[in-house]
Amino acid sequence: MKGKRMFVSLTKNHMVDRNLIIGLVLIVLFVPLFPASEFYPWRLFDDRNFDITLKFLSSFYPPKVDVEFLSIIFFGSLQTIAIATVGLVFALIIGVPASLLITNVLSFSKIEQEKTSFTGFVRYAIRLVLIMLRSIPEIVWALIFVRVVGLGPMAGILAIGLTYGGMLGKVYAEILESAAGIKHIQGMQIGYSRFQILAYVLIPQSSLEMISYTVYRWECAIRSTVIMGFVGAGGLGFQLESSLKMLQGGEVLTILIAFVVLVWLADQFSSLIRRSVR
């Protein structure tokens, strides 16, 4: 009994020491982050900076609401929605076939547990390409495409298409795999073809989830298209950048309000769609 208690107290002390050491290591790693990111908040309150900030902020009100400017904003918002939608269609063109190709449950070689096979290699390669597509942020793709296809919405569409194609491919495959189960194994044993299994087992079970994920991604696409304009790929961001460069606070405020409204509308639309498929 005594021995046991001693053991408990020993481990307890040991735990304290370990936590202390982890904490110290974390602090030592954490402190250098401040100079690395030049985290000096007092810089905000320099006399010179502070004056400029105040002047800029006071120019925000009133927002600019003349008809000409509002129509520019309106068409910019429409363009943003169009870029996001077309981009998402491109993403589906990439993502759907890719997800079907990399789904393990649709592969006979995987089910028979062959370790090395040609199809396995192909699947691996496609997965790698998808990882590459989605781990380069969309705005970086846009930066590159602006140099290939020129300024304008096309660069934004391609950027959304590639990044979101990578995401959709991965997530669709995961959703399909989570839908696989006893029915799907039975189907395979009876000798259904892969297409039949896909059409009658996997898709009916996972279509809701796939639709709601797609709609959610559309919403995200709108958000990211909004900032695409900063690199010249069309949409509202383009207008915002020029207004900011000119220090036109009133215009900036109008555009920000348009942003918030646009994101809110996209939110409403996607929740409407999601509710209707339930």
Add this chain to the structure above:
Amino acid sequence: MKVLSTVLILSLVTSSFMWVNIGLYEFLNFESIKAIGRFIDEFFPPNLEKTFLTSVAIALYETLAMSILGTFFATIFGLTIAYMIVENKKSVLDKFQSSIFRGLLNILRSIPEVVWAAILIISAGLGPFTGCLAIIIHTTGVLGRLFTDAFENCTPISSRTLRVNGCSFFQGFIYGKFFQLTPQIISYVLYRWENNIRVASILGIVGAGGLGQLLTFNLGLFLMDKAATVIIATMILIVIVDGLSSTIRRSLN
């Protein structure tokens, strides 16, 4: 309802295609494909000079620092705001005040980090500090909302028991709600960190430091081999952080 939403989606898609009016032919003809090929060719091989790699490494560390500090402070602010506005009989703020805070969180959330950075550049100057601030502001909006929802949805039994037995509101909150939800909070924070590392690596496009700044600089000078190195570094960073965070999250469950 289903028919209506199908019609809505179809009309949205067709009108979008008409609106952007893309000439697929212009894009897919032989000449332009060759041009794209030439362009891609310029990226290879990526520049691996030692001096340049050092500057990429510094930018990488800057990006990492921005994302970590941004997420850290946003977590603190988000928790504080969530603590203040969480619905309760004796919450810190009354209904009206907390609805103002909710509205504020919504605004912080719906304006993207890049836009915040572009605005803040004017007062905080070029450099990673602006990026940090932008991440803090946007992420506070997101996390504040998520934390508030989590605190409101968790069962109030334990915090209420503590309150009945004489704990203060703060004690009830910490011991009854916060510790109950710690795993969830950590996974929200990690999820945001994954997102913020992406954001931190592109904020440089508007001048807010990190890898993005190096990328726009080199792309602007048409130094494609250097741009390729930066893009590869971004990819590696994002993949590593994604892996790390999903490992931590799995070990929590």
